[in-house]
Amino acid sequence: MIKFIREPFGLKPILKKEDIGNKGNKNQQRASNMSGTLKRLWKFMRDERYKVLLVIIIVVITSLLGIIGPFLVGRAIDNYLVPKEFDGFVTLLLVLLGVYVLHSISTLAQSFIMVGASQRTVFNMRYRLFNHMQYLPIDFYNKRQQGELMSRMTNDIETISQTLNSSFIQFTTSVITLIGTISVMLYLSPLLTILTLTIIPLLFVLVKYITNRTRPLYRIRQRSTGELNAYIEEVISGQEIVKAFSQEDYVIDQFEKRTRNLRDVTFWANLYSGMIPKIMNMLNNLSFTIVAGIGGILALTTDTVTVGIIVVFAEYARQFTRPLADLANQFNQVLSAIAGAERVFHIIDTETEKDDGTITDRDLNGHIEFKNVVFSYDKDQKRPTINDVSFDIKPGESIALIGSTGAGKTTIVQLLNRFYEVDKGEILIDGENIENYKRHVLKENSAFVIQDPFIFNASIKENVRFGKLDATDEEIIEACKNANAHDFIMELEYGYDTVIDGENHALSVGERQLISIARAFIRNPNILLLDEATSSIDTITELKIQEALESLMKGRTSIIIAHRLNTVRAVDRLIVLEHGEIIESGSHKELLDQKGVYYKMVNG
Known part of the structure; x- marks a missing residue:
């Protein structure tokens, strides 16, 4: 549970250890079961698996094309521009143009295929949830608010939809780009690669600090959204009673408390997650400084580094930090989707009404x-x-x-x-x-x-x-x-x-x-x-x-x-x-x- 204390300039969240360490109650433990939830989501995508595998292949091609581009630019500088030898330069430019055209086409193709696959998956999940709810016992509904159940059908599944639409491709692209970029960097200059990688420990510490706080915040935000929806639905349905007893101010006050809690949780969740791009930008500048500074010294004093390699490394330094930033950002989105998916699966796992009778057709007399x-x-x-x-x-x-x-x-x-x-x-x-x-x-x-x-x-x-x-x-x-x-x-x-x-x-x-x-x-x-x-x-x-x-x-x-x-x-x-x-x-x-x-x- 997250509590808030007043400070001169706003609110400060107090996170309990069990929230950060995932050692809380049963719901919190379920929310940390990332692998189990992802496996269940994969089962829901069984009819789309070939399309997903096709997307992964296209993503690999797209990522490799993105890596080849800067490499060819470096070759153009070292082989043609610096020595001023232009024989074959036009051919290289045409190849480079073809690489970027194919990169654009493959990017469009992977998005088109993945959006279709994700929407069919979300359709199946929403249909499965609604279908399952029709066979749950009345007691299930008596113990829950209608708005909270509606939130699982709408908000939670919409979060899953957004994640499948975009986060999956970005996450996969980031992993492949990261591996490919490091491989080429090692091929060009192991020394510059090692110097570039020195930012990883700092990156790891900062991202871990942020995600440890965003994980419980996203979980509580999903729950608070459901509670707020339930209260809104309840008040709208009971407007006659509210007006009959002149309790407008009371329900407004109760709404304010609930929406303020959601506001505070969302504020801190977005604030922490919003730090990641800033951190990545800082690390990107730091990495560029290392490459430009030390690479320039090595180019002037040794034959191990050329101007083209420095240019390539400067571009790869950005490509190196960008996937790390994307991974961190998408991890937050994935956390939110997992929280929503677990709330959906919690209903799907609820036992339906017993219907194991053997008499399937009979006109009853009514005795x-x-x-x-x-x-x-x-x-x-x-x-x-x-x-x-x-x-x-x-x-x-x-x-x-x-x-x-x-x-x-x-x-x-x-x-x-x-x-x-x-x-x-x-x-x-x-x-x-x-x-x-x-x-x-x-x-x-x-x-x-x-x-x-x-x-x-x-x-x-x-x-x-x-x-x-x-x-x-x-x-x-x-x-x-x-x-x-x-x-x-x-x-x-x-x-x-x-x-x-x-x-x-x-x-x-x-x-x-x-x-x-x-x-x-x-x-x-x-x-x-x-x-x-x-x-x-x-x-x-x-x-x-x-x-x-x-x-x-x-x-x-x-x-x-x-x-x-x-x-x-x-x-x-x-x-x-x-x-x-x-x-x-x-x-x-x-x-x-x-x-x-x-x-x-x-x-x-």
């Missing part, structure tokens, strides 16, 4: 049995959320789950949907444990109408069709008529083609609820799960919704989570829950006659 079901969201909690719950629902029967908040009503429905797996006991549908069914079989035979309807940013037609993707327009209209939604839809300017979303205030809550009921209608489910769909609706709309729900429930096994008792009197059976246990069960009349908990709830 539901809970047998001694026990479940806890937190396995360490003393009292289970659901404790030894048993009940039986016959096909076509309707029941209502009632009880106070936290009694376990929603949990029962979530267990039936297999959002979570039971700790003990079993849930049967048509005599088969639900674990024996493939998840899609359960979902295709059931529909879930929630209290707060979720509407996608799409047309009304497409929102209804989400319940059955191959539904025709005629089926959609019929479903909306059954849901009492057709009339208000036809009053809209664009009718069924009207684009809506969850924040569209052109539609009331009740109208959005009717659309969600139409979505359930078109699915034609055998099992219907209702989370009191009329709890926050006006009276007139409530009657329409209630009529639509009664039509939807006919002939279907229905479980209703009841928030208002006047809406459940017509169901076949009521189940009263308290602290995750069934304390009463029976029809409305039977429970009133018992004069127990339900009787007290009805009579206040």
Whole structure:
């Protein structure tokens, strides 16, 4: 963790030893696993490996051409200009021109091929991440902020994309150029080469000092960006609550704290990484001074060094320090990409929902049995959320789950949907444990109408069709008529083609609820799960919704989570829950006659 203290001219970061030495917590250890992450990235590039190898070959050719150019210039000086012998000089110039033309063409080719390969790799990675997230359990999302997950899908993968687009070529070019340049320098003058290499120890110390500080800073910057995105998404989604409670100043203050932290981390990360070009420029000037000064003395006093060699070495001195600078700069970019990649791989490594059932296709009758079901969201909690719950629902029967908040009503429905797996006991549908069914079989035979309807940013037609993707327009209209939604839809300017979303205030809550009921209608489910769909609706709309729900429930096994008792009197059976246990069960009349908990709830 990085903390900041105030100084007269700004902030100074305090880096703990574990941040610099990578001996911190588990996440920090993962962030230092560079080789493992790079191997996984290479696996993602399996379809692009031949293109990458081709790029490497072209990079080798480009780098060699870049090295040959100055060498030919030196030969021109020593063989033609100094002795003033111009026989063959034009040929050399044409060769030199050809070298630089080929250098430009190969540079363009390697960029073209690598950009295509990197974008296809990033596409595969983004697709793999999104695909994997669709099969993660609901509990995964409940424990994480939406904005933080979005940051992994966007910011982290974009960082990887930038690194593959440019850093890979620059990194490879720098390595090859460095090796080639040193080789030619040794061939021309071992003494000048040794003198030029004297800057390496100083370079190593300075770069190590910087990278030891940029590594944790880049890691924390990635995490802080995700946290900030999550907070922004949360505040934007909750604007009605913010305004209703006049908490604008509070959320602004919280945003300022988060964005200030990101600002400070980014400031120091960029400041440290920005030192590298300055250091390289200083070392470049130092190297040039060594070559020009000592090389000039050797040229005047000995025959081992010529003017051409000095010119070549002056150019190679720049070529020598430039790849070192590029390596240092790209190392920072690679560190940032690795931090992002590990955050992506962390999600990909998360275990998906268990779906090892053997029943892959069946029309369910809707006979539901809970047998001694026990479940806890937190396995360490003393009292289970659901404790030894048993009940039986016959096909076509309707029941209502009632009880106070936290009694376990929603949990029962979530267990039936297999959002979570039971700790003990079993849930049967048509005599088969639900674990024996493939998840899609359960979902295709059931529909879930929630209290707060979720509407996608799409047309009304497409929102209804989400319940059955191959539904025709005629089926959609019929479903909306059954849901009492057709009339208000036809009053809209664009009718069924009207684009809506969850924040569209052109539609009331009740109208959005009717659309969600139409979505359930078109699915034609055998099992219907209702989370009191009329709890926050006006009276007139409530009657329409209630009529639509009664039509939807006919002939279907229905479980209703009841928030208002006047809406459940017509169901076949009521189940009263308290602290995750069934304390009463029976029809409305039977429970009133018992004069127990339900009787007290009805009579206040």
